Amino acid sequence: MVLVVSGLLALAEPRFLNASNLVSVGTGMIYDLPVAAGMTLVLALGGIDLSVGAIIGLTSVVTAMYLRSGGSVVLAVPIALAAAGGAGALNGLLVARFRVAPFLVTLGTMSIARGTATVLTSGYYLSGLPPAYIEIGRGQLLGVPYPVFVVLGVVVVFDVLLRRWKPLHDAYYAGTNPPAALLSGIDVGRLVFAGYVASALAAGLSAVFMTSRLAMGYARFGELAELRAIAAAVLGGASFSGGTGSILGAALGVLLLAVISNGFVLLKLSVYWQGVVSGLILVVAIAVDASRRRRNESR
Amino acid sequence: MNDQILGVQGVSKSFGRHTVLDEVTFGVRAGSIHALVGENGAGKSTLMNILGGALHPDSGTVTLDGRPAAFADPSAAIRAGIGTVHQEFGLFPNRSVAQNIFAGREPAGRAGFIRWRALGRQAQAILSEIGVDLAPSAPVATLSVAAQQMVEIAKALSLRPRVLILDEPTSALSDHEAQRLFRLLADLKSRGVAIIYISHRLSDVRQIADEISVLRDGRLVGRTTREASPDDLVSMMVGRHIESITPSRRTQLGAxxxxxxxxxxxxxxxxxxxxxxxxxxxxxxxxxxxxxxxxxxxxxxxxxxxxxxxxxxxxxxxxxxxxxxxxxxxxxxxxxxxxxxxxxxxxxxxxxxxxxxxxxxxxxxxxxxxxxxxxxxxxxxxxxxxxxxxxxxxxxxxxxxxxxxxxxxxxxxxxxxxxxxxxxxxxxxxxxxxxxxxxxxxxxxxxxxxxxxxxxxxxxxxxxxxxxxxxxxxxxxxxxxxxxxxxxxxxxxx
Missing domain, CATH: 3.40.50.300 (P-loop containing nucleotide triphosphate hydrolases)
Structure with a gap:
């Protein structure tokens, strides 16, 4: 599918295949990739995380405020991840421990995180970040921005772990049939908690790069990131009934979304259409997932 | 078999290239219990689904009161007086016992508002009639599997069926509860209800059935009565002789x-x-x-x-x-x-x-x-x-x-x-x-x-x-x- 869309786009607009355009497509994915990877884990566990986009906004604001108050660049990243991880821990606690429906929990934390970020900044950009911090996202090695290496590393390691590492691979059991997983000796609660923390940390990583590359903290960073992440994960084989999905598949989903969005830019269509298209892709992906499930159940 | 209420004549059914029923003729008379036995995959459930209107035969006819009848869907079969109790429950766990018994048929006033008191009363009446001690207001999710089974039976009986089809009704019941169910079935039988009883449990079947039909690989391989010995039934079902149903053990116990x-x-x-x-x-x-x-x-x-x-x-x-x-x-x-x-x-x-x-x-x-x-x-x-x-x-x-x-x-x-x-x-x-x-x-x-x-x-x-x-x-x-x-x-x- 990625190839088909890319092919069509290349025919319609030969500039798509320019090296500089391809690099820009690749760099454009660094924000969505970690989030989609985390979302895949949460979906495999039978949950959903609607709060990731808002966590990006909150993390960005917290990081910028810390740096502007004279904080150290070295500590800025751990502090960003701690803020994101804290929000994820709240999600995980409510879902795993208090058995609240994930949809409701993360809808709530989404509103809390976005609201907090907006209150903290009164809606303004927080610019004037130290150059050393901006270097994290903009610095390059062999002409490729640092974040690309980090994100690729995260995706590859995450993919291998989910497929092959028992503690994480157990997510498939826990997502397919939680009580049966419990009776098979799998600590479902701990795994679900870890899933939400991982998802939030991935959003935190995305926020670090966004804040650094765009050289500011902004409460509205990461808007609709959850939607793109869910679409990418479902395109990559994840299902709302849990128990399926792969990081590699989700990465291909992100690539598809990035190519389509790049097509909009190249074909000079309004960027405002992008939200419509992402939503459309999500709805189609969900419909495909639902019919796949119906077919399975009727067997 | 003039008094046969419900039956099938030479019915066949295939799924893809797999023949599940092959020229099966089977029926049940008013006021009798006809047991259908066979291994898993013998075609019992398919036959039950055809009788209950959920599936249509590829060839052959379904007969009701001696006349060909084609049920368009399960609700047509229900209207014709056929009640089915499936092995897998079709209950709503978060609704009450009464709401489950009358799901979709709750007594309602003219504006469509449910008359709760009447609902509870009617549910209680059916539960008492079949001798089950359950509170009509209890959510089904809080009940044991056995109690849920009784709710399922109460639901089928609330329609006053002329034919009752039960699929493995005792698999979740203890012996005591199964005996109570058998008394209920005997009572229904004496009131003229025709009962098709599908089961693996030969002891159950031999206790209550008037007739026993054996299905194997989609064919009706035998028809007998409850006097048949378990060994004969088993060998008819599996097509070979199994020595004993449960092996007796020789034991050397440790600490x-x-x-x-x-x-x-x-x-x-x-x-x-x-x-x-x-x-x-x-x-x-x-x-x-x-x-x-x-x-x-x-x-x-x-x-x-x-x-x-x-x-x-x-x-x-x-x-x-x-x-x-x-x-x-x-x-x-x-x-x-x-x-x-x-x-x-x-x-x-x-x-x-x-x-x-x-x-x-x-x-x-x-x-x-x-x-x-x-x-x-x-x-x-x-x-x-x-x-x-x-x-x-x-x-x-x-x-x-x-x-x-x-x-x-x-x-x-x-x-x-x-x-x-x-x-x-x-x-x-x-x-x-x-x-x-x-x-x-x-x-x-x-x-x-x-x-x-x-x-x-x-x-x-x-x-x-x-x-x-x-x-x-x-x-x-x-x-x-x-x-x-x-x-x-x-x-x-x-």
């Missing part, structure tokens, strides 16, 4: 390796103590709801214990979760294979290694696919799981094979003590025989087994000793060699 003392969970069970020796099978009998499953779950760490101690190999265990129980050497094969046992959407291989995975990973925790494949293949072969391809989803297997997959999962863990809860529920005769043999072999190999079963011949045939539960207490432990069904029932229901 007592597993012991529980004073196990208590307030309001559920109290002061339960027993021990199991190496190579021993301890049967646990009792009515459904007498606390056997609950004790097993508590031992296994799935539910909390309020009091009591557990020893294995002389060591006192503190078990807080199934994970710890498994690590300590205790296994528990659940009674609810679909909801609590299997990962239906995952492969047979994934299911077999689900609990033994810790032994199949490297030190860093990485899965070893080759070891996993070998482990799974070993048990597929040893338990003769079919199909032999372990990459198919567990949901596609027959009940008997699914049960074998669950057993394989625990064999792969190789616990010191294995608690098996209703290991042959809803399983065909051949698979049941196989499971019995494997349980015996496990004991002979030195495992300590606790067998929870409502199937008395099974408990009697396999157990060295039999503990009987009544209302949350272990009331006695009988010698398996000398105990009889009557002994067990006397203690279980006194």
């Amino acid at each position: 007592e390796i597993f012991k529980v003392e004073g196990l208590t969970r307030h309001g559920v069970f109290a002061d339960v103590s027993f021990g199991v020796r190496e190579g021993e099978i301890l049967g646990l009998a009792g009515l459904v709801g007498s606390g056997r499953t609950e004790v097993a779950r508590a031992i296994f760490g799935a539910d909390r214990l309020d009091a009591g101690r557990i020893w294995l190999d002389g060591r006192a265990l503190a078990i807080g979760s199934p994970r710890q129980a498994i690590a300590s050497g205790i296994g528990y094969l659940t009674e609810d294979r679909k909801a609590l046992g299997l990962f239906l959407a995952m492969t047979v291989r994934d299911n077999i290694v689900a609990a033994s995975m810790p032994a199949l990973v490297s030190q860093a925790g990485m899965l070893r696919p080759r070891a996993i494949r070998a482990e799974s293949a070993r048990y597929v072969q040893r338990l003769d799981i079919r199909p032999a391809d372990d990459r198919v989803e567990a949901r596609t297997l027959s009940g008997g094979n699914q049960q074998k997959v669950l057993l394989a999962k625990w064999l792969s863990v190789a616990p010191r003590v294995l608690i098996v809860d209703e290991p042959t529920r809803g399983v065909d005769v051949a698979a049941k025989d196989g499971i019995h043999r494997h349980l015996s072999e496990l004991a002979d190999a030195g495992m300590a087994l606790v067998l929870i079963s409502s199937d008395l011949p099974e408990v009697l045939g396999l157990s060295d000793r039999i503990g009987v539960f009544r209302q949350g207490r272990l009331v006695t432990i009988l010698d398996g060699a000398t105990a009889t069904q009557e002994d067990i029932m006397r203690h279980a229901s006194a």
Whole structure:
């Protein structure tokens, strides 16, 4: 599918295949990739995380405020991840421990995180970040921005772990049939908690790069990131009934979304259409997932 | 057969290239019970679905009162007076008993508002009529499986059917409850209702059926009466002769390796103590709801214990979760294979290694696919799981094979003590025989087994000793060699 869309786009607009355009497509994915990877884990566990986009906004604001108050660049990243991880821990606690429906929990934390970020900044950009911090996202090695290496590393390691590492691979059991997983000796609660923390940390990583590359903290960073992440994960084989999905598949989903969005830019269509298209892709992906499930159940 | 109410004439049905029913002729008369027996996959459910309007035959006719009738859908069959009670419940767990009985047909006023009091009253009337002591307002989710079964039957009867079709109605019931159901069926029969009774349990069938039809591989291979011997029925069902339904065991018991003392969970069970020796099978009998499953779950760490101690190999265990129980050497094969046992959407291989995975990973925790494949293949072969391809989803297997997959999962863990809860529920005769043999072999190999079963011949045939539960207490432990069904029932229901 990625190839088909890319092919069509290349025919319609030969500039798509320019090296500089391809690099820009690749760099454009660094924000969505970690989030989609985390979302895949949460979906495999039978949950959903609607709060990731808002966590990006909150993390960005917290990081910028810390740096502007004279904080150290070295500590800025751990502090960003701690803020994101804290929000994820709240999600995980409510879902795993208090058995609240994930949809409701993360809808709530989404509103809390976005609201907090907006209150903290009164809606303004927080610019004037130290150059050393901006270097994290903009610095390059062999002409490729640092974040690309980090994100690729995260995706590859995450993919291998989910497929092959028992503690994480157990997510498939826990997502397919939680009580049966419990009776098979799998600590479902701990795994679900870890899933939400991982998802939030991935959003935190995305926020670090966004804040650094765009050289500011902004409460509205990461808007609709959850939607793109869910679409990418479902395109990559994840299902709302849990128990399926792969990081590699989700990465291909992100690539598809990035190519389509790049097509909009190249074909000079309004960027405002992008939200419509992402939503459309999500709805189609969900419909495909639902019919796949119906077919399975009727067997 | 002039008084035949519902029947089929030369009905065939195929799914793809697979012929499920082949020229079957079958019918039931008013005021009689016609039992339909056969192994899983023999075509019983398909026949039931055709009679109930859920499926259409490829050829042949369905007859009602001697005339051809084609039911467009299940509701057409219901309007024609055919009530069906499926093996898998179609209940709404969060709704009350009364709402379930009258789902979609609640008494309502002119504006469509439900008349709750009338609903409760009518539900109560039906429940009293069939002699079931259930509160109409209780949510179905809070009921035991047996009680849910009765709700399902009450729902079918509320339609005042002329024909009642029941699929494995006793598989979730204890003997006592099954007897109550039989009295109800006899009563319905005397009122002229025609009953089609589908079951694996030959003792049930021989007790209540006027006629018995045997299906094998989609063909009607025999018609007989309740006077037929179990051996004859079994050989008709499987097409060969099976020596005995339950093997009698020759036992050489070792030392007592597993012991529980004073196990208590307030309001559920109290002061339960027993021990199991190496190579021993301890049967646990009792009515459904007498606390056997609950004790097993508590031992296994799935539910909390309020009091009591557990020893294995002389060591006192503190078990807080199934994970710890498994690590300590205790296994528990659940009674609810679909909801609590299997990962239906995952492969047979994934299911077999689900609990033994810790032994199949490297030190860093990485899965070893080759070891996993070998482990799974070993048990597929040893338990003769079919199909032999372990990459198919567990949901596609027959009940008997699914049960074998669950057993394989625990064999792969190789616990010191294995608690098996209703290991042959809803399983065909051949698979049941196989499971019995494997349980015996496990004991002979030195495992300590606790067998929870409502199937008395099974408990009697396999157990060295039999503990009987009544209302949350272990009331006695009988010698398996000398105990009889009557002994067990006397203690279980006194």
